[in-house]
Amino acid sequence: MRLISVALALLLLLIQYPLWLGKGGWLRVGELEKEVAAAQEKNEGLRQRNAKLASEVNDLKDGTGAVEERARFELSMIKQNEIYVQILGKDQAKPATADAKP
Structure with missing residues (x-):
């Protein structure tokens, strides 16, 4: 009887392994949800x-x-x-004039 209980417990653990640690397990789902949230945030910024x-x-x-504003600035x-x-501010240099002599 003890052997059957140990075998069933071992089978239960083997069945649970893919659920928690496998390719589509809960841990991987959590990581993918974080990636999706980051992608959605980036997409909203781009929108x-x-x-x-x-x-x-x-x-x-x-x-x-708008054209006039761009042309002006x-x-x-x-x-x-x-x-x-x-x-000009105090720290800005004066622009050189065409008729100024050195």
């Missing part, structure tokens, strides 16, 4: 970035305000009959 870029594309296609362009004034 927000894509929405922002899509909004910017629509602004550039539909309105002239990135290309330093000004409108006709407009005066450009740049204020």
